[in-house]
Amino acid sequence: MEGGHRIDFLMESLHLTKRRCSGGISVRAPPEAIWKIITAYERMPDVIPNIISNIVTRDETGLRGVRIDQEALLSRKMNLRTSMTLEAVEEPNRWTLALHRISGHGFLSFEGRYQLQPRADGTTYLSYVVELVPCPIFPLPLVERKIRKEVPKMLSAVADAALAGL
Numbered sequence: 001m002e003g004g005h006r007i008d009f010l011m012e013s014l015h016l017t018k019r020r021c022s023g024g025i026s027v028r029a030p031p032e033a034i035w036k037i038i039t040a041y042e043r044m045p046d047v048i049p050n051i052i053s054n055i056v057t058r059d060e061t062g063l064r065g066v067r068i069d070q071e072a073l074l075s076r077k078m079n080l081r082t083s084m085t086l087e088a089v090e091e092p093n094r095w096t097l098a099l100h101r102i103s104g105h106g107f108l109s110f111e112g113r114y115q116l117q118p119r120a121d122g123t124t125y126l127s128y129v130v131e132l133v134p135c136p137i138f139p140l141p142l143v144e145r146k147i148r149k150e151v152p153k154m155l156s157a158v159a160d161a162a163l164a165g166l
Helices: 031-038 041-047 140-164
Strands: 008-013 019-027 051-057 066-075 080-091 096-105 107-118 124-134
Touching: 008 140, 019 140, 031 107, 031 124, 031 140, 041 051, 041 066, 041 140, 066 096, 066 140, 080 107, 124 140
Parallel strands: none
Antiparallel strands: 008 019, 019 124, 051 066, 066 080, 080 096, 096 107, 107 124
């Protein structure tokens, strides 16, 4: 449970330092409301607790994805931050949003994906999967603990924002 929501969560070890984390939440909101939240990149620092800032560059031609220069907090106690440039590729007809690391520090590899699944009862299942390899300077147990904590918080925060109509 996170924030009063039941969260599905799984952490898998894919390689020595590569991890896959997946989670999901059932939200009493239509997919359009959730899509509006996860694609409002400029507002992510207001929604997702560990995101400090997002600087967003949109391709006006619509041919490429959205570029996001993101700073996030990995550990408040140790003041560890990540700084990445991500490309967001939206597939609204499939309710899929992919995030690909282009550059930055904190992670050597970062591939995330949101997927929305509308259900017959009027709810939407929001799932999130990320495969990542942290930089060697970040202790792997710390990164794993942070991911176990932050992914459920993020899913809960997105659900709350969709329910509040933000």
